[in-house]
Amino acid sequence: MIDEIDLVPLVAQHQRWLAACGRLERAADALPALPDAIEAAALRVELRKLLPGEAAAAGYLLAHLYAREAATPLGARLFARLQCRRAALSVEAADLADMLGAEAPSRPSADTIGYMFRSVFATCREVSLLEQLLPLLLAPDRLTASARTLLTERACMPACV
Numbered sequence: 001m002i003d004e005i006d007l008v009p010l011v012a013q014h015q016r017w018l019a020a021c022g023r024l025e026r027a028a029d030a031l032p033a034l035p036d037a038i039e040a041a042a043l044r045v046e047l048r049k050l051l052p053g054e055a056a057a058a059g060y061l062l063a064h065l066y067a068r069e070a071a072t073p074l075g076a077r078l079f080a081r082l083q084c085r086r087a088a089l090s091v092e093a094a095d096l097a098d099m100l101g102a103e104a105p106s107r108p109s110a111d112t113i114g115y116m117f118r119s120v121f122a123t124c125r126e127v128s129l130l131e132q133l134l135p136l137l138l139a140p141d142r143l144t145a146s147a148r149t150l151l152t153e154r155a156c157m158p159a160c161v
């Protein structure tokens with residue numbers, strides 16, 4: 001059985017990601033005004049939380065806990081989709097971090113920057129949701145009641161935190 005405690009690392013990562021998304025969204029809402037150098041540096045730190053190291057930890061946890069389910073056709077398809085979305089998140093976050101570190105003359109337009117921000121936090125929220133739904137879809141019988149409640153409550157939270 002998979003208990004709530006087994007899911008704590010995943011939930012903690014999602015909390016960090018959602019906090020990063022909130023900060024990125026506030027910066028996007030302030031456009032066309034660009035973040036100053038200090039805020040841009042802080043945003044780059046937040047974006048690094050979305051890069052492969054953190055995603056790999058969650059991926060390992062899910063793959064380890066649900067190895068049997070990942071071997072089924074549905075599980076394989078869902079894990080492949082999750083892997084693609086994680087890769088997209090890593091690229092989007094790295095691109096935005098690079099852009100925030102760029103000198104003003106080489107920065108794209110405010111519209112492009114806004115698109116980049118929104119793409120990052122939409123993909124981040126999608127990855128988090130997929131990671132919460134996978135156990136509920138693939139192995140509900142292996143979850144304790146508390147684990148099932150935790151994942152259900154997390155998956156039903158509003159996307160904007």
